[in-house]
Amino acid sequence: MSRTTKLKEYNKANQNMTKNQSTDSFGRKRKYSRPKSCVKKHRSKSRMSISKHITRNVLPRAHETIALTSRCTSPQMALSSSQFSSCYKNKMQTKGLAQMVESLTESLKQKQKKLSKTREKRLKIKDERNGLKDEVTHLKKYVKQCNKREKELNDDLDKQRELAKEAIQTMEEMYLRFEKEKSYIQMKCQSDYDQKLQREKERFDQKIHIYKKVNFIASNDAKELSKDEINIDDPNSSIEYAKASVMLTKVYKINKSLQEEIDQLKAQILTKDKELKSKTTKITQQHQELSSLQTTLSTAQETIHSKDQALTSLNLKLEFLEQTHLAKANFFTNKEKSYKEKLASLQSYVDQIVVQGAQSQEMYDEKKQKWKMKEKKFISVIKSMKGSGESEWLNIYNNLMEQITSLKKDVDHLRVEKEILTKRSQIDSGRQAMVSLEGTNYISDKENIPTNVSDCGYDFTKI
Incomplete structure (x- = not known):
């Protein structure tokens, strides 16, 4: 079935839905029965809402599908429906990964803003504390x-x-x-x-x-x-x-x-x-x-x-x-207690982040294994296919795998950099709070923090 036939069927179903007074244009149940005088007006409104729905939701998706099909090469068009759907899924997964990267960068920016605000607040608190000490x-x-x-x-x-x-x-x-x-x-x-x-x-x-x-x-x-x-x-x-x-x-x-x-x-x-x-x-x-x-x-x-x-x-x-x-x-003692409680909460938060990092690593390993299993299945399917187009299919598959590996590397690189930045910012904020409260020299743990992506324990060559 083509896309146009599906749209026609969808419009007919919506028109049939509007005839029933107990349901809305989108199939939602009404709380009360409308009078007959309001039916014509409602029908006109429902038609307008259907047209709006088509222009807002259905047409953009159709355009996306058309664009994806236009991007596909001639050998991709020759694929079967199942093979084409798997290729389409791979492309959509890469697109989702890019969106995830963008969302992660936005969250990083927001967290950096929050960190700057917290630092400014701590500086203000330090200034107030120094002023109170001078007053005392x-x-x-x-x-x-x-x-x-x-x-x-x-x-x-x-x-x-x-x-x-x-x-x-x-x-x-x-x-x-x-x-x-x-x-x-x-x-x-x-x-x-x-x-x-x-x-x-x-x-x-x-x-x-x-x-x-x-x-x-x-x-x-x-x-x-x-x-x-x-x-x-x-x-x-x-x-x-x-x-x-x-x-x-x-x-x-x-x-x-x-x-x-x-x-x-x-x-x-x-x-x-x-x-x-x-x-x-x-x-x-x-x-x-x-x-x-x-x-x-x-x-x-x-x-x-x-x-x-x-x-x-x-x-x-x-x-x-x-x-x-x-x-x-008494005010100073209460503030010191609150600072100590905040330090304890920060330490617990750092521990939680470490645990979450370990869990994310495990999840990443599981997904990696799933990807390998899918790749093996896909290779077995391609090998099972017979004909003159095996070399072309293999070339297409290799190109797709190279694109996927490059995207995975970029995503992993960004994720690891994000984790490193968050850990560094949290550790620095905790140290600054400790120094501001106790005034003692803290031990530098910068040697344990990885500075490069290659030092994080991930083998990107094996992906």
Whole structure:
């Protein structure tokens, strides 16, 4: 049957399928029964879908078959259907191998991209870790500085407290001395003032008494003279007048001396009042000094209180810094654990890859044996054939086998290179992770990794 007859039968089958309402244009069962009004529209749509299906799926396959038949040589066209199908299968297998190679190269590229991304992520993690280490060192330095500052502040506070205690003691002693001196001076001044007043009063009383006597005597003498009317010519009267004048001059002198003494006493009293005022001013000044010292003491106590508050705040900051340091240390330990777990998973993954490589080698050996069996069968079939075209068939077979062997070599070469690249990348990533975590020198195992395709243990000459 030709391809055109098959297409006609396929179209007829599809048209018959559209007549049934229970099935779709592609033979799929419907979930519900459509009304009769929608049948014509559906038929038109089904015809459109069939044409689309033919243009999308059927025609490209037909073109491929035509191209393959056009590529075939005249002796290949003369083959039987079974022989032609085996040749066609070989060509399709080579095509599938080429597609597998392309898919493997694409997967290699994707894995390389993933590896580059993982390396970038690891570099970022390393940078973050270094930054966190720098922050931890900076915090440690800051904590040391805070401890030093706290010690200095404590020493300053102790010194200031001692100085304040000494100042308070000296002020109390000065205050007691001042009060004692004040009371002593007041008592002494009062006693001296009272004694001097009594003495001056007694003197003043005595002088007043004398002055009264003299005035009394003078007044009596004057009365007697006025009564007798002194005669100037009389010698006795002149003598009395002289006596009286002498007495008056004495009285005048006594009065003058008394007034002078009174003035002196007043001046002394004024000077003493001034001295008392000056002493009182000194006492008030000392009181003011004491009040100023009390204010300074209160300010010193306030500063001490403020410094105590600053110390408490510093202690709180230190506690917060210690907590942050502990949190970061826990974070680092957790990261180290996660890194170790990742390393263990990488090692297990490498082991799995090694096992898969061994399994792939076994599969490859089995396929190789199958190919050899098929080749033997094909050779036996060709040898069993009789006629003049045996040499041509053998030439065709040899050409096909050479093409197949070349394709197999290319595929194996690419597969081995892929395995080598994946193993190298995984081993390098594992080593880098080990170095980044532990910081130790790792043993180089590059001698065990094959660098060339010929060193992989595959004998491509035997294929």
